Every structure is written in structure tokens, then in C-alpha cells.
Amino acid sequence: VLDFAHGSQMLRRVQASLGEYDLSPVRKGSRNELDQLDLEKPELGEWRYIILDPKGITLRSRPTVDKSFKLNTRVDEGEIVNVVERRASASTVFLRLETDTGQLGWAFDAQPGPGACLRMQEAPIETGSWYYQVSSDRSCCPRSRCSSSDACKIGRCLYKGCLVKVEQRIEVGLATFLLLADGGYICANKDGLTPFVEGPLAVHVVNNSTGVISTEGGVSLLKAPTTEPWAQTRMVLLAESRICVCRR
Incomplete structure (x- = not known):
């Protein structure tokens, strides 16, 4: 801009404190005010949720869908998270998460708007x-x-x-x-x-139970209680060997 033009002063300097002006950036299309108006009273407690979104979710610093409030904290699909606060709105439920590392942040259980999908679900x-x-x-x-x-x-x-x-x-x-x-x-x-x-299978723990191998050729040991070929080993318990049984 020009402060002088054609011999006339177009602009002049003024002294003012920063407190007289709101210098915060204006977020185009922000829905923060709408989100706040839609929120119901907070529900405090402790719930366990699982992340369903294949891409995972990024936590926000406040209960909003505005992407400008995203944090650097991500939670991957399949993670079990602890929820300590829930706030319902007209189109979704905002959840305040506490991660295993102690970090806090907000997420929402369902994507609002067109193409709505479930991103988180309570997990019994x-x-x-x-x-x-x-x-x-x-x-x-x-x-x-x-x-x-x-x-x-x-x-x-x-x-x-x-x-x-x-x-x-x-x-x-x-x-x-x-x-x-x-x-x-x-x-x-x-x-x-x-x-x-x-399963679940009935597995019994046996204490101080002993026995003797009675088969003449001995008994081959297995890696698991199955006759599948992968479970075969080269270890053999010889006949008359004394054994201790711990489970059956």
C-alpha cells in the first residue's frame, strides 16, 4: 500500500496495545460455535472403546470436528482405549480419551455428515x-x-x-x-x-501326579496336544520312564 499519493497522506501511524485488537486467525468454515451449542452435559465415568476406523484416528484438543484442533496424537485401528468423558451432540458423541501413555484428547464415535460411518465402538x-x-x-x-x-x-x-x-x-x-x-x-x-x-476347553491342573511309561517302544513327545504333523518331535520317553503330569 502507499502512505502518500498525489501529495496527500493516505495512511498514518497509530500506537495501540495488542490487547485492543483480536489477532487470532479466522478459521474459514469453522463449526466450533455450532458444536459447542449442540453439546449436551458431560457424562463422566470410565468406558472401554475400540478404534474401528481402518485409518485410525487423530485426537483433538477439544470436542469438535474442526480439523484445525487436531493434536499430534494418533490411535491405530484395533486399539482399546479408555474413555473418561462423553458429550453427545446432534450428530455424534464426543469422547475424551486417556491413552496408555497418559495423553488426553477428544475423538468422536461416528463421522457426521454425508458418508457417515462408525469410527469407535464401546467394547465389552x-x-x-x-x-x-x-x-x-x-x-x-x-x-x-x-x-x-x-x-x-x-x-x-x-x-x-x-x-x-x-x-x-x-x-x-x-x-x-x-x-x-x-x-x-x-x-x-x-x-x-x-x-x-x-473352546473354552476343560483343562485340569494336576498336582504331584506321577506315572510310568508302559508302552514297549516308548512315547514320542509332542509340541501340542494334537496329532498334526507339525507337532511331532524327535524326543522320546523310553519304556519304564517315570513322568510327572501337570495338566490333562
Whole structure:
């Protein structure tokens, strides 16, 4: 701009404190005010939710769909998160999350507007101790979260006949995920119709039970309670060997 033009002063300097002016940027198309008006009273408590969005979600600093309030905290698909506050609006429910690392942020359970989809869902979790046996002909590697993504594979693959100990069962729609005592999740039945495992099985713990191998040729040891070829080993218990039984 020009402060002088054709011999006339067009602009002049003024002294003013910054407090007299609102210098915050204007967000074009912001829905913050609308979101705040739609919000109902907060519901405080503790709930467990699972992330369903295949792309994961990015937390926000406040309960809004405005992308300009996004934080640098992401939660991946299949993660189980702790929700400490819920605030319903006309089109979605805003959830205040607390991650395992103690970080807080806001997300919403359903994408509002055209193409609405469910991004998060409350996940009933049952804690206990059960034994399951892999029944599928297809092997499966445990995952670090409740997901079928190959990107979160951990540990060794489980083959047909493997016996696994389970500490948690999580219902996600028609699917059931199992948290293994050795770490990692497996999907017990992906669509509610095709089981990957059988169980829970009746496994009895036996204390101070001993025996003697009576078979003349001895007994071959197995990696798991199954006759599948992968479970065969070269180890043999000879006839008349004394053994101690811990489970049956």
C-alpha cells in the first residue's frame, strides 16, 4: 500500500496495545460455535472403546470436528482405549480419551455428515482364564491390537492344534478377539460364523501326579496336544520312564 499519493497522506501511524485488537486467525468454515451449542452435559465415568476406523484416528484438543484442533496424537485401528468423558451432540458423541501413555484428547464415535460411518465402538471386555485350541487349517499370527492388519503381527504363528491360554475376551460386533496370556490378540471368529479356535476347553491342573511309561517302544513327545504333523518331535520317553503330569 502507499502512505502518500498525489501529495496527500493516505495512511498514518497509530500506537495501540495488542490487547485492543483480536489477532487470532479466522478459521474459514469453522463449526466450533455450532458444536459447542449442540453439546449436551458431560457424562463422566470410565468406558472401554475400540478404534474401528481402518485409518485410525487423530485426537483433538477439544470436542469438535474442526480439523484445525487436531493434536499430534494418533490411535491405530484395533486399539482399546479408555474413555473418561462423553458429550453427545446432534450428530455424534464426543469422547475424551486417556491413552496408555497418559495423553488426553477428544475423538468422536461416528463421522457426521454425508458418508457417515462408525469410527469407535464401546467394547465389552470379559476378564478370566480360559484355554482354547486352534481349529482352523490356516495358521495365524497374533496381533498387537484387535485387528487383522498384517502391519501389527507379533510373535510366532499358531497352527492347527495349538493350545493357547486366554486372559480376555473382547466382543466387536460379530467378531470375538482373544487376548493371549503370552501376549497378542487373535480373532476367535471373524464373522461370527467361521471359528478359528475351539473352546473354552476343560483343562485340569494336576498336582504331584506321577506315572510310568508302559508302552514297549516308548512315547514320542509332542509340541501340542494334537496329532498334526507339525507337532511331532524327535524326543522320546523310553519304556519304564517315570513322568510327572501337570495338566490333562
